[in-house]
Amino acid sequence: MKLNLKVFLVGAIMVTTLANAQIGTRFPSERKIVTDPVTGTELIFLTSTPAGDSKIYPTHPQWTADGEWLIFRSNRVKGEAMAVNEETGDLVQVSEGGYSGMLNIAQNSMKLYYMRNVEDVEEGDWGKNRSLEIIETDLAQLFADSEAGTMKSAETYQRVVGVTPKEIGAGGDMALDAGEEWIYFRIGSEEAAKHLPPDVEVEENFGPRNMGAGPGGIAKMNIKTGEIEHVISVPFQVGHIQSNTWNPGEIIFSWETGGKSPQRTWTVMADGTGLRPLYPEADYEWVTHEAVISKDEVAMAIMGHRDVDIEEQPLEESTTSTAVRNPENPGQETSWGPSGTREKPTGLAIVNLRTREMLIAGQTSEGSGLWHVHGSPDGRWAVGDDFSRSLYLIDRNNREMKMLTTGHKVTAADHLHPTFKPDGTKIQIQSAMLSEDGRSMNIVVVPVPEEWLERTYPNKI
Incomplete structure (x- = not known):
């Protein structure tokens, strides 16, 4: 009984310590290399315990400037951001x-x-009537x-750039301009x-998710002064919202419906000029998951995940949608319209x-097709995942495609979301x-095969 009590007390102290961990707190390395049993690719797991990890979305940088x-x-420290050193595996609360x-x-x-709530947000009040730092x-x-x-107080490392007024209803989706003078939100x-x-007609909800x-x-905030300016209304x-991290003042954003949009991708300049569709899409095209990949390019998925003859599926008791949402093959509801089949490219x-x-750049020959996509800034490679949580690399010079890794479990809490290192x-x-x-995820780095890195081409892109 004494031993059990001691174990309980030690565990309670550890939980309390983690719950109150301060910025700069370090955690033991979990780095390990795992060989994919199907492809033979060596996967570098920078975290390997079930601690509720998830990467930053592919629209944004993942690595620090160095x-x-x-x-x-x-969730190692709930509600806080973490950093992991790629070479050593050192984990630090940031x-x-x-x-x-x-x-x-x-x-x-x-x-x-990043943004932080100035005060507690009441349930149902997300995205409005609140101030954010x-x-x-x-x-x-x-x-x-x-x-x-030699850690000091949090204020030594964290500075409040500015505070958004409640009345503008600022949201947490934001992007840092390439010039690092403005934040868009x-x-x-x-x-x-x-x-x-006044002459612009406001759009209604589109699709079964009522979004x-x-x-x-x-809007945007000046990093030095905290000044807020309006950019664009649509x-x-x-x-x-993402910035072109090579070109100051260039913004990419989307029309969000939770699935197919009438016109998904948009671009505008930071002064509100130049608003236009990034890629004008047809009714039969399901465009999604756009990501700026270089100074002049944006990658996106044109989905080919639906059968030509799409039949209405029965409702589940747990949903109010027009059809059941299938997490392993989403987007099958007929109310999305005629898009997403492979009758077109x-x-x-x-x-x-x-x-x-x-x-x-490429497409899988079967299954859902590529879903979340990215590319290397030098124009050599493109990469995408699919509904099976497999990862495919594409050589943009000769269009060769290679599955790098698979078996990442369709039951996972989220998708692979591949992002290239700069x-x-x-x-x-x-x-x-x-x-x-089958749900908790880890942070993983997948090397581009050495034999691909050694390739040379007479006519580079």
């Missing part, structure tokens, strides 16, 4: 006081930016002091309506922001391969 650390979300929405890693400085974290000083064991429909021209209705909008619900599409030319040698994913419950 290329040494990946920042991610985790926020204190919580965060809201997207984590933004600067690419020209060792800084991290935008926080800047000095990662260079934080990592140095954490390694030296979503605003509420009431604020967006104030800036929408997409407008208006929506984007007649639909704004989804993912589908696959991993890449759009040039300057010439507006679109090309299909040097084009590695891809980060999130995986439930090691999870006993």
